Amino acid sequence: MVGSPVLFVAIPLLAAFLIPLMGMIWKEFVRIIPGLVLAYMLVLSVSLIIYIQSHGTIVEVISGWGPPVGINLVFSPFSGALTTLMTFLGLLVWLYSHKFKRNVDYEPAKKYFILLMLMVTGSVGMVLTGDLFNMFVFIEIVSISGYGLTSFFVRRDSAEAAFKFLLMGAFASSFLLIGIMIIYTQLGTLNMAEIAQRMPQMDYHMKVFSLIFILVAIGVEAETFPLNGWAPDVYTQAPGPISAAMSGIVVKAAVYANIRIIYTMYDLQGAYEYLLIIGLITFIVAETAALKQERLKRMLAYSSIGQMGLAMIAFGIGTKEGVYAALFLMFSHAIIKSLLFFSGSYLVYNKTSKYIKHVNGMGKYLPITAFLFTLGAFAIIGLPPFMGFWSKLALLSAAADSNLVILVAVILVVSIVEAVYYLRVVNRIFFFKKRANTKPEKPTINAMIAMLSLAAIVLVIGFYPDLVTGLIERAADDLMDKGRYIGEILSKN
């Protein structure tokens, strides 16, 4: 074994504390260290993914207390795939913002990178942990760093957005605690594997109550309707790369938590239907709300919520195909939406209001950025031969195989709305006259590399989806096999 899953939490956390200290020695360390750490994490997670293919899931016991007593970290094909995705996106976010923040003073840059490291720590921790209370702690870490990053540009609007996020986050934390408390009083354990094992003993009403509290709590982070009111404001006000990190990393972790709880811990059939219905409502409301938006990042935020709704629908189908589709959707959404946020932020760079009309005519001044945004838009609409097509096909196929014809029709109809608002922006970029008071800002070289690598993934996976389908399939198998998960963890005792 090349390393231990515990490093995923320990190293970025350590780096977050070391950044200000190292910054005293040489200011550039503040910008360099996060990159090194994230690159190391990416290498580590890729090598661990390769390792578990031959050796099976890694269950890491912290400080000698074996499960179910102590905390354990699980690096399975499912959590491993998500970890790799998150660290990869984290690295790109760092790359994108490395020079982006150069025009910002030393002090804010320090805060920015500390909070970014914490955000990655929390998200990766949520995915890896095998302990429910530990998950709560990581959710808190993510949320708090999220509040901070939202108000990074010290402005009235961003403070307001951060406050809304804080308010909803507070509700989420208290509900989650109530849910965890009910489980602990009933089952006397917080280890997820053991909870799953003992779940049939739990009183039905207690079971449902605890599930509802947990679902509402995690629903806030996972942007489910009607708990996602904070999201559009936060995405609009946070710096561009942070919006990408939110949609690509944080929300993915929250959806993971949602799914792990429903698929592994609970044995309630109705929970799948809940996912399906709530996912569908989220999808419809978000996509239709996106159509009339006037601000670019707000539109992208609603689109992001809508895509998460799609992933929840796919999880709600409950078959292995559905899980496969959902993971594929999460993967492609993380890549494409990051590309859109990255390139979109440059298209509306010099305006704090970020109106869609500011992109008018940018195709002439920022040809590559505009092209990349268009590529992302085409991909997220689901046009072949780009990546988004394969994930959408997987979802529709899974729905049709489960005989959910109406669902297929609804998803497709709403997808037309999605196509309309994206193409309206694309038309503005290329075929409208530039407004006199907008000033194009050339992307930095780092940002360009980050965007180009995302675009390359969109194209390569679009032409050759087999690169990831094997990985996703293993992850889906892993999630569906609840017995193995319980067995692997509890056998570590």
Add this chain to the structure above:
Amino acid sequence: MNVIFLILILFLVGAIVTAFAGKWSSLLQDGLFILAVTIPAVLFFTQVEMNQLVGWTRGGIHLELGLTPFSYFFAILVLLLGVASAIYSVGFMHGKARKSYYYFNYLLTIMAMLGILFSRDFISFFVFWEIMTWASYLMVVMNGTRTQEIGIKYFVFSAIGAYAMLMAIVLIHAQTGNFLIQDFIDTYPSLAHGRQILIPILLLVGFSVKAAVMPLHVWAPGSYAYSPMSFTSVFSGALSKMGIYGMVIVFVTLLSHLPEGGLIRDIIAWMGAMTAVIATLWAIAQDDARKLLAYSSVGQLGYIVIAVAIGTPMAMLAGLFMAFMHGLFKGALFMVVGAVEKQTGTTDFTKVTGLIRKMPWTFLTALISIIALAGIPPLGGFIGKWMLYESLILSDHYLLVIVAFFSSTAAFLYAYKFLFGFFLGQEEEEWADVKEAPITMLIPMLALAVGSILLGAFPQLILKPINNGLISLGFSDSYGKLWETSTLFNEWGDKVVLQPIIYAIMGVFLTTLAFTYFRNRKRTRYVSTKDISTSGEIPLAHENLTFKENFFQPFLRAVEPVMKKQIDWYYREFGAGLEAIFNFTRRIYSGNGQTYALYAVIFLIVLLLLNGNLFGQ
């Protein structure tokens, strides 16, 4: 590597290389562009073997490509128009903005159309179909005029069609477990009845959008009119035929197994007939050549849809023959408009007149193509229409004959308007120094016009591939019996009986003309259009003698009730209504943190109240 892959990859690589070559040299770019179309076309006609399948797997899905005789027929049309229009494009795009963009999308569209024809599984089919859609979408918005309206309308309707098709495809996958077209055709008769009806209808919706069948045609006039004319000749000539291609496959292989198939066919035939009538009337009312031809394209597609929907052996032959002819003459006509636009800068009939001497070759193309369009013997258009009427009468669709006959007669009006508007009439000083179009634009136009003449004399050139294709779909062999059913053909079925007579008459006429011309050559004097006198008055230099405004007004006034409410209007109202509803959903996100907190609490309470119902044991 298989040659089918090679062709597709050559197009793709050609598209990318051509797009970037413009950075170095415009001439190199033009050359590469022509090569990128012609090399795959040559490869296609020399190297591709019929019925050979190549399979591979992508993302766990088995995909197959191959060429059937039926797709071979459409591939002839696509490549013919593709090459002709590519040569034309070089002249047309010379000195225009976004040339690289145009070349890139042009090559991708041709690639996608060939890909559709090669596809033997639904996923490849859909992938190529969507590439075709977005590449042509990028062409429609290329001029930057009314992109938010016309471009989005095109995309929305294409998406409706494509998503209906995608829904059918995933339903098919749920039934057969794979995406192969042949497997589905084989299992279709054993499906449940509901699925048996739903799947063909969804597929037909998808194909009807591209074939511009009413009520899904509203995108077509705008998109045809506002794309670059050199692309529209492919767009209207070949791309719309992809819808016909799919429709014929659905009719022949699926609906023939269905008891309700006849009803569905009749409905589609009537929709085609309505399209033909309304679009023809709208075409007559247009004052812009681009829009006139755009509506005319929709109308002509209506005939083709009538023919393939009726689906008797002769009607099928007639429909596909007309599809090919439409590609030839409409391709040439759009090129004519492009040439006029290039040379004069406008396509408005009320502005441009009297170009016949300035652009004689363009006029010749227009004349031949208009004759073909109007269905006047001896050109190919006549044969198609004759066979259509004959098959409609023989299959007892008398009402349809009347409707088709009405719209085809009405089509004479716009055909005349087109010829007269640009080329005839008074020569005005404004257009005194208009030159003939460059040679790269003339050659493809004339080639297509010659094609129309050729098919009028030798329709078997294209009827044979059509028949082979239909047989390969499982349709009856109707070609050999053609002489039994159609009075048009001699008993060998490969010559048109009327043709020798017509050629004899034309021969006599032309000889007399030539004779008198050469005889009186010495005394010949060229006169201007103003060299006349009415009631002893000689018109002044600036007096307007050409009747251009309000063409056919009495006729249009007579048919006004039919044209009062466009379907377009209903769609616009529907769209506006939807946007208003969406504006309401936007209001759910009020931007007030307290409201959001309230949502969270209410949501929790609702879930707690529902718990037993929602999470049933």
